[in-house]
Amino acid sequence: MPKPTLYRISRARKVNELNVEQVWTQSGKDPLQTGYVHVFATRIAGRQHLLALKVRGALSAFRIDSRDPWFTKAPTTANLKAESDVVTPLMQAGSLYLLAYNASGTMSLYPLSTKLELGPPFTFDHPLPPGASTGFTVVQPIIVRNLVYLLCYAAATGDVKTYALSSTATAPPGTRAGTPALLVQPLWEHNWAPEWKHFAFFELGDENFFFKINTKFPTVNIDHVLDEPARGTVEVGSHLMIDDAFELDIVRSLTLNSYPYLITYKKDGTTRIYQIRGDCRGWEQQVSLKAVAGATQIVPYVAHNVCYLLFY
Secondary structure (H helix, E strand, C coil): CCCCEEEEEEECCCCCCEEEEEEEECCCCCCCCCCCCEEEEEEECCEEEEEEECCCCEEEEEEECCCCCCEEEECCCCECCCCCCEEEEEEECCEEEEEEEECCCEEEEEEECCCCCECCCEEEECCCCCCCCCCCCEEEEEEECCEEEEEEECCCCCEEEEEEEEECCCCCCCCCCCCCCEEEEEEEEEECCCCEEEEEEEEECCEEEEEEEECCCCEEEEEEECCCHHHCEEEEECCCCCCCHHHCCEEEEEEECCEEEEEEECCCCEEEEEEECCCCCCEEEEEEEECCCCCCCEEEEEECCEEEEEEC
């Protein structure tokens, strides 16, 4: 397990260049302990926080600063009490939720308060087609025209689906007091090739796009989520080329000064940052560096208008 390490990213004086500076490396066991399987950043009460979950769902939270101490542990007893394949934050009707998904087909949306307390979840489980919710390796919230959708993909089968998330007048009958009044409805489904991975979602001109790599049928794509999500997605760039495409371990996206970027990483520490072209049919490399080796996760975030990359 490498030492958690933080890099700060800023624009260089030269056009099409970025500065990357290592600003922090953890020296002991704290604040970021070993064993986190989900790590991500989200804003809570107007301040950026880092959330990290253990295998069985115990949550740790850290307030993020732009100087030492970079991460300060915040008190919380929140616990999902279950193993999840995907955990991601999302906003719905002005409230923050943690979406926890298990490949058996269950999506659970837990309201997360500003005091870092979890409420009882709204649960969606649709075992039968059409719209079956089993086997997903990607469950990504996206916002189209200020409405929330979930784009989901199963690498084993190639099945891809979009669900619409909405708020309702009352919580589902028979649920616990405090359960969110939500509704998940299947909207679109299709079939892609299996084995797509390294999905990286980004926005450009208020439109939703995503990068993905297929190592079984070697290709690199950028797709566009259509303005009417019931119509699905369309490829805008296919058979693209990126360095070490089929040897990458992690791919992430970030936005800096309204421009979308890709971060690619190999376990030996090889890290590259690319600015995505406006036509979404390619990119230009901005940075190549040897970062910390052996990271299992990379967390991009913005704090105080500065972009950072946390390697964990």
